[in-house]
Amino acid sequence: MSALSKENETVGRGSHTLREIRTQPESMEGVLQRVEREKRSLRELIRDVEEVVVVGCGSAFNVAHGIAPILQKATGRSVRPVHSSDLFLNPSMFLSPSRKTLCVVISRSGKTTESVLAMRAARKSGCRVLTVTCFADSPMAREADVTLVLEEAVEQSVTTTRSFTSMILCGLRMAAEWSDNKALMRQSLSLPALARERMGKFEEMGRALAEEEAVKRYAFVGSGSYFGIAREAQLKIKEMVLLPSDSYVSLDFQHGPMSNVDAHMLVCILVSDNGKHFDATLARNMKTLEGTTLVLCDRDEGLFRESADFLVELDVNLRDGVRDVLYMPTLQFMSYYRSLATGNDPDRPKNLSYFVELSPDVQQGRR
Numbered sequence: 001m002s003a004l005s006k007e008n009e010t011v012g013r014g015s016h017t018l019r020e021i022r023t024q025p026e027s028m029e030g031v032l033q034r035v036e037r038e039k040r041s042l043r044e045l046i047r048d049v050e051e052v053v054v055v056g057c058g059s060a061f062n063v064a065h066g067i068a069p070i071l072q073k074a075t076g077r078s079v080r081p082v083h084s085s086d087l088f089l090n091p092s093m094f095l096s097p098s099r100k101t102l103c104v105v106i107s108r109s110g111k112t113t114e115s116v117l118a119m120r121a122a123r124k125s126g127c128r129v130l131t132v133t134c135f136a137d138s139p140m141a142r143e144a145d146v147t148l149v150l151e152e153a154v155e156q157s158v159t160t161t162r163s164f165t166s167m168i169l170c171g172l173r174m175a176a177e178w179s180d181n182k183a184l185m186r187q188s189l190s191l192p193a194l195a196r197e198r199m200g201k202f203e204e205m206g207r208a209l210a211e212e213e214a215v216k217r218y219a220f221v222g223s224g225s226y227f228g229i230a231r232e233a234q235l236k237i238k239e240m241v242l243l244p245s246d247s248y249v250s251l252d253f254q255h256g257p258m259s260n261v262d263a264h265m266l267v268c269i270l271v272s273d274n275g276k277h278f279d280a281t282l283a284r285n286m287k288t289l290e291g292t293t294l295v296l297c298d299r300d301e302g303l304f305r306e307s308a309d310f311l312v313e314l315d316v317n318l319r320d321g322v323r324d325v326l327y328m329p330t331l332q333f334m335s336y337y338r339s340l341a342t343g344n345d346p347d348r349p350k351n352l353s354y355f356v357e358l359s360p361d362v363q364q365g366r367r
Contacts, residue, residue, distance in 0.1 A: 013340070013346075014339065014340055014345055014346040017240075017336055020155050021203075021336060022199060023162060024161070024165050024199070024329060025195040027152045027153045027163075027165070028191055029192045030150075031150050031169055031170050032173055034150060035148065035170060035174065035177070038148060042130075042146065045102060045128055045130055046075070046102060046178045049077065050078070050099045051077055051080070051096075051100075052068075052071055052072075052075070052077055052101070052102045052104060053081075053095065053101060053103050053104070053122070053127075054081050054082070054104045054171075055082050055083070055084050055087050055105045055115065055119075056081075056084060056106035056115060057083055058160070059163075059164050060108065060115065061081065061084070062228050062231040062232040062235065063106050063164060063171065063232075064081035064082070065227055065228035066171065066232075067168060067171025067172070067174075067175070068225075068228075069224050070172055071175050071178070073321060074184065081228075083114075084114035084117070085118070087122065088118045091121045091122070091124075101122075101125075101126075101127045101128070102128045102129075103122035103128070104129075104130045105122070105130070105144070106132045106133075107132075107355070108133065108134050108155070108163045108355070109135060110131065110134070110135045110138025110139060110140035110141050111135075111138050111140070111357065114358070119143060128145050129145050129146075130145065130146045130148070131143075132147075132170055133148075133149060134153050134163055135151075136149045150167065150170060152166065153166035153167070157348075158347065158352050159240060159347065161332050165329075168228070168328075169188065169325050172184070172321070172322065172324075172325075175321075187318055187322045190316075190318075191322075191323075194318075194326060195326060195329065198314070199329060202329040202333055203333045205312055205330050205333070205334075206329070206334040206335075207333065207334075208310065209266070209330075210333075210338040210341055211337075211341075212266065212292060215264060215265065215266045215292055216265075217245065218243065218244070219245070219247070219248065219257065219267045219268065220233040220234045220245070220247045220331070221247070221249070221250040221282070222247075222270035222272070223249055223251070223272050224272055224274075225320060225321045225324055226250075226270040226272055226327070227247070229270055229324055229328055229331075230247040230248070230268075232331075233247065233268065233328070233331040233335075234246055234247040237335050239352060240338070240346045241335055241338045241339050241342055242342070242344060242350060243342075250270075250279060250282060251278060253267075254282065263292075265292065266291070266292045266293075266294055267283075267286045267291045267294070268294040269293065269294070269296070271295060271296060276297065279295075279303075280304060283295055283304055283307040284307045286307075292309050293308050293310070296314075296330065297312070297313060298314050298316060298318065299313055314326050314327075
């Protein structure tokens with residue numbers, strides 16, 4: 001452990017966040033065991049379901065974007081991410097009474113008002129409800145048909161880190177269970193060990209990225225399930241570092257947003273198997289605009305070495321939708337160390353609390 005890390009843990013600034021990022025492999029192991037124990041209930045829950053709606057807000061909405069494509073590919077059912085507020089404000093726009101729907105509602109605290117209201121709206125509309133939360137003593141845990149309580153992912157920090165990757169992994173494990181895909185089950189079980197083996201390298205790269213003082217803006221791009229990772233990465237920068245950041249579907253970045261690229265922007269490309277050649281062209285284009293490029297991939301294959309200022313190769317031989325959680329720690333460490341460098345406290349992001357609770361008047365639609 002570096003002297004800076006020891007000092008931070010001693011004085012307390014950012015100590016919870018650092019510990020929670022580092023302990024993600026242990027959280028992942030616990031989550032996989034929990035899903036294994038609940039697999040019978042999960043299989044019964046998906047029976048006869050025609051579509052799945054994955055619901056959340058904040059980081060949980062990013063989880064929804066991350067796991068919806070994985071669930072759809074595995075199960076063959078229609079799966080969509082929907083924001084909690086959209087669902088409870090406009091349920092008829094997102095739920096069809098003529099289709100048997102499973103609503104998966106995600107909330108770290110299980111108390112976020114919008115998600116509680118979304119869960120109740122879904123039940124009123126006749127949906128089955130599965131909640132994924134970290135707290136058994138919460139409204140969402142008590143009221144759902146089935147609840148996955150990921151106690152291993154509980155965080156003291158306001159900032160979401162290990163609970164995000166744990167929930168993504170939970171979604172992957174559910175996809176394997178619902179599709180009875182034995183290969184996918186084996187691959188999901190391998191992820192905690194793979195993360196543990198690489199965590200030191202992830203932290204080293206995150207620190208190096210944080211030292212790029214010329215970078216004042218960030219863009220994170222990813223396709224398919226990686227778009228959820230990109231969304232979460234930009235949120236970590238906004239929460240912990242308080243610098244401008246955005247997220248985009250990879251190729252959409254060239255439809256206008258790249259007008260902002262210059263020597264003060266870091267463009268992070270989350271490489272997909274199907275899009276890697278397009279991602280390579282995107283990285284080269286960003287270099288011509290003088291942007292700093294960060295590329296995360298499984299293997300370089302000669303595509304990115306010359307265009308990436310920073311290159312993270314996982315070398316795990318896992319496909320899209322499986323290796324996703326291994327992209328996240330580097331980006332969390334980058335946000336954490338840049339937050340410290342800018343004088344912020346990653347444990348206590350400005351203006352934020354552990355969960356969002358709306359007043360009773362707002363819940364009833366009154367001003």
